[in-house]
Amino acid sequence: MVSVKQLESAYSFLKLNSTEQLKWHIMALKGSNAPLYRLKAPLSEEAGAFGEFSSNAEEGQNLLGTLLLAQWEDRAWKGQLKYDVTSCETKVISGGMKFIAQLNEQWSSNSLALFENTDIQPLGSSRMTNVKICRDNILLCITRGESESPELIPSAVLPREGTLVFVNANPIEYGHIYVVPYKCGPSEVLDKVSLEYISQIAVEVDDCFFRMFYEYAPSTNSCPVYFQANFFAGALPVELLELIPVYGDSFEKGLQILEVAQYPIKTLLFTSKENPKLLAGVVSEICSVLQEHNAVFSLLITDNGRKFFLFPQVQSSSTVCHLSAWECGGYFIFNKVTEFEHTSEEEISNRLASVSLDDEGFQALKQLCCCIANKVVVP
Amino acid sequence: METNEHRTLTESLTSCYSDWVHDALDDIPDAFLITDPAIPGHPIVFASRGFLAMSGYASAEVLGRNARIFQGPGTSRRSVMEIREAIREERTLQISLLNYRRDGSPHWILFHLCPVFAPGDGHRHVAHFLSVQVPIPKRSRRTLVVSTTCRDALRMDADLGPDLAVDDSGLEVEEWREAGEREKEKAASVAGEIVSALARYGKLASRKRTGVVLPPLSSALNISLGRIKQSFVLTDPHLPDMPIVYASDGFSSLTGYSRHEVLGRNCRFLNGPGTDTKVLNLIRDNIKAEKASAVRLLNYRKDGSPFWNLLHISPVRNASGKIAFYVGVQIDEGSKSDEHGLSPEMRQLGAVGQVKVAVRSLSSGVGSSRFSS
Numbered sequence: 001m002v003s004v005k006q007l008e009s010a011y012s013f014l015k016l017n018s019t020e021q022l023k024w025h026i027m028a029l030k031g032s033n034a035p036l037y038r039l040k041a042p043l044s045e046e047a048g049a050f051g052e053f054s055s056n057a058e059e060g061q062n063l064l065g066t067l068l069l070a071q072w073e074d075r076a077w078k079g080q081l082k083y084d085v086t087s088c089e090t091k092v093i094s095g096g097m098k099f100i101a102q103l104n105e106q107w108s109s110n111s112l113a114l115f116e117n118t119d120i121q122p123l124g125s126s127r128m129t130n131v132k133i134c135r136d137n138i139l140l141c142i143t144r145g146e147s148e149s150p151e152l153i154p155s156a157v158l159p160r161e162g163t164l165v166f167v168n169a170n171p172i173e174y175g176h177i178y179v180v181p182y183k184c185g186p187s188e189v190l191d192k193v194s195l196e197y198i199s200q201i202a203v204e205v206d207d208c209f210f211r212m213f214y215e216y217a218p219s220t221n222s223c224p225v226y227f228q229a230n231f232f233a234g235a236l237p238v239e240l241l242e243l244i245p246v247y248g249d250s251f252e253k254g255l256q257i258l259e260v261a262q263y264p265i266k267t268l269l270f271t272s273k274e275n276p277k278l279l280a281g282v283v284s285e286i287c288s289v290l291q292e293h294n295a296v297f298s299l300l301i302t303d304n305g306r307k308f309f310l311f312p313q314v315q316s317s318s319t320v321c322h323l324s325a326w327e328c329g330g331y332f333i334f335n336k337v338t339e340f341e342h343t344s345e346e347e348i349s350n351r352l353a354s355v356s357l358d359d360e361g362f363q364a365l366k367q368l369c370c371c372i373a374n375k376v377v378v379p
Numbered sequence: 380m381e382t383n384e385h386r387t388l389t390e391s392l393t394s395c396y397s398d399w400v401h402d403a404l405d406d407i408p409d410a411f412l413i414t415d416p417a418i419p420g421h422p423i424v425f426a427s428r429g430f431l432a433m434s435g436y437a438s439a440e441v442l443g444r445n446a447r448i449f450q451g452p453g454t455s456r457r458s459v460m461e462i463r464e465a466i467r468e469e470r471t472l473q474i475s476l477l478n479y480r481r482d483g484s485p486h487w488i489l490f491h492l493c494p495v496f497a498p499g500d501g502h503r504h505v506a507h508f509l510s511v512q513v514p515i516p517k518r519s520r521r522t523l524v525v526s527t528t529c530r531d532a533l534r535m536d537a538d539l540g541p542d543l544a545v546d547d548s549g550l551e552v553e554e555w556r557e558a559g560e561r562e563k564e565k566a567a568s569v570a571g572e573i574v575s576a577l578a579r580y581g582k583l584a585s586r587k588r589t590g591v592v593l594p595p596l597s598s599a600l601n602i603s604l605g606r607i608k609q610s611f612v613l614t615d616p617h618l619p620d621m622p623i624v625y626a627s628d629g630f631s632s633l634t635g636y637s638r639h640e641v642l643g644r645n646c647r648f649l650n651g652p653g654t655d656t657k658v659l660n661l662i663r664d665n666i667k668a669e670k671a672s673a674v675r676l677l678n679y680r681k682d683g684s685p686f687w688n689l690l691h692i693s694p695v696r697n698a699s700g701k702i703a704f705y706v707g708v709q710i711d712e713g714s715k716s717d718e719h720g721l722s723p724e725m726r727q728l729g730a731v732g733q734v735k736v737a738v739r740s741l742s743s744g745v746g747s748s749r750f751s752s
Binding site: 065066067069071072073074077084086087088089090091092100150151152153174175234 | 671700735
């Protein structure tokens with residue numbers, strides 16, 4: 001774990017003109033070719049927004065999921081990753097929570113930060129700078145489509161607007177990628193449009209193992225919005241717990257907000273059975289309020305875009321680290337054998353609890369969420 | 380003996396040969412054993428009348444057990460290693476061996492081992508091992524182990540009982556007996572007789588190893604694998620001859636073989652005239668080095684029609700980080716991009732990725748414990 005402060009000091013030289021850099025960067029990438037995937041056309045509002053969680057399963061092929069895995073395996077096979085993450089041992093830590101530990105001696109958030117010389121400038125400042133980006137790392141570009149079924153162009157010049165998918169050469173599990181929405185420049189707040197985009201990607205990947213992550217820490221200023229994602233063949237510990245209803249009910253077509261019971265870090269779950277657009281709308285609204293208040297939080301998107309877990313974290317101080325979204329979900333990486341062998345449910349619970357909101361703060365957050373849900377859902 | 384285990388042992392022969400095979404083998408008076416290397420522990424699946432009479436065991440006492448139970452303190456470790464090596468290399472071996480009877484008394488035999496190929500697939504895979512045992516009579520009075528007294532040597536020569544193999548200090552005193560030409564010829568001719576008897580009762584389509592013998596995959600893993608539409612097989616490098624332990628529906632559509640026809644078999648049944656052995660060697664070397672291979676190979680369907688197989692083979696690791704399987708994803712060179720523009724090569728790599736994700740699951744049951752034995 002590296003604190004935000006450490007990151008800042010290490011990369012302060014990159015903080016200048018970050019937006020300009022990113023714009024330049026995207027422009028530089030514009031000359032590149034990559035497979036282009038066009039999402040399904042959003043359905044009209046009357047027909048239920050971009051609608052229901054449709055599945056490609058009956059076609060016997062999920063195009064986007066296959067494309068992602070194929071491109072990732074291709075890079076792994078060509079040796080473009082730093083290590084084979086599938087050779088890392090993982091285990092379930094004994095105890096009721098079933099936390100997952102991985103022994104990965106090569107992974108470190110510091111090594112992520114080293115970016116080797118590439119022909120392209122880094123994307124913006126702060127944590128995105130720790131991504132080694134070069135053309136080879138682009139797996140594909142995702143853009144909006146106008147057709148009822150998705151389309152794939154095996155090689156196309158990158159469009160003006162879209163979402164770039166990069167391989168993460170320091171993966172935490174199979175299929176680890178960066179997902180970066182861009183317009184003329186990067187977005188610095190998680191707006192409704194970006195989150196709808198991301199949500200539709202999660203829907204069209206159409207793989208129950210696919211999970212997406214987002215982290216926001218205000219001290220990493222002018223950070224462009226980016227997501228990470230990978231494939232976990234199994235539930236993360238937070239997904240297995242009992243839920244307490246906070247808003248809405250499961251029979252409604254709309255939105256439901258639940259609280260995860262008995263989890264060391266206080267967590268909210270936003271879910272909608274049939275309306276991803278509404279779900280993305282509510283969550284993005286809540287996220288933008290949190291960002292306005294400089295709150296630290298992470299998001300975990302599971303179940304083909306049907307579920308958004310929100311992990312609010314206490315304000316950063318020099319002594320407390322932020323946890324990544326997968327750590328909040330109960331998945332921890334250890335660099336040293338001794339740490340891996342000796343870790344316990346108690347230790348992990350303490351780490352999670354150390355960044356959790358207190359009861360009062362969590363109560364306020366729940367009220368805020370209900371307010372926003374009412375505002376967005378009712379009209 | 381558990382019923383399941385018993386059935387597995389019985390089916391070891393009857394899945395390759397007709398049900399009359401046991402009777403036919405019973406008609407051969409000589410001492411021999413048949414073992415099945417694909418069943419964990421490489422157990423005895425048939426013991427002849429002659430063997431039981433010679434060794435003093437009852438049939439039920441030896442079926443399901445490994446033939447090492449007949450070895451004892453005087454058995455040469457080096458000879459045992461030689462037998463193991465021959466089994467691994469699937470070749471015939473004749474060796475003199477000191478075995479022990481049920482009552483503990485030692486006796487010298489000429490041990491004639493040979494692989495027996497399954498009748499159903501053009502005799503390309505070893506289904507069983509046959510070991511014919513011919514007693515070696517005493518010829519010389521040379522005592523090779525010197526740390527013994529005259530009295531012990533005399534007692535040993537008298538061959539009076541089980542306690543005579545070991546002197547009072549626990550040292551081996553059994554003299555080495557080398558098989559002569561007579562025993563060697565006898566063993567070879569008995570082995571030939573048994574192999575041809577088996578061949579008469581062989582089934583053309585082997586039903587062998589239809590999930591009974593193979594360690595079953597967990598249902599969680601089966602379900603994940605069932606979602607993958609491509610033609611692929613998983614092979615288990617921890618079992619003898621790397622048998623197929625999973626074959627997709629796509630594999631059946633491509634090759635014409637049904638799942639139960641291929642489970643338990645090595646992939647080489649797809650090969651045939653014109654299959655490039657250099658490519659096969661490359662695959663073997665890459666597997667040895669735990670590396671992936673992408674090759675173009677001339678293969679044959681069940682109906683005999685050839686196709687160019689663009690084959691991608693990759694090691695697949697479990698949650699512990701250990702290699703659990705090798706996945707082989709086949710594409711017919713003639714196949715085209717799908718309606719969405721996804722090329723066959725992309726679909727192939729996508730399937731490799733899907734398999735890697737599925738096997739990596741902590742709940743797939745592909746734990747290291749399964750392979751620790």
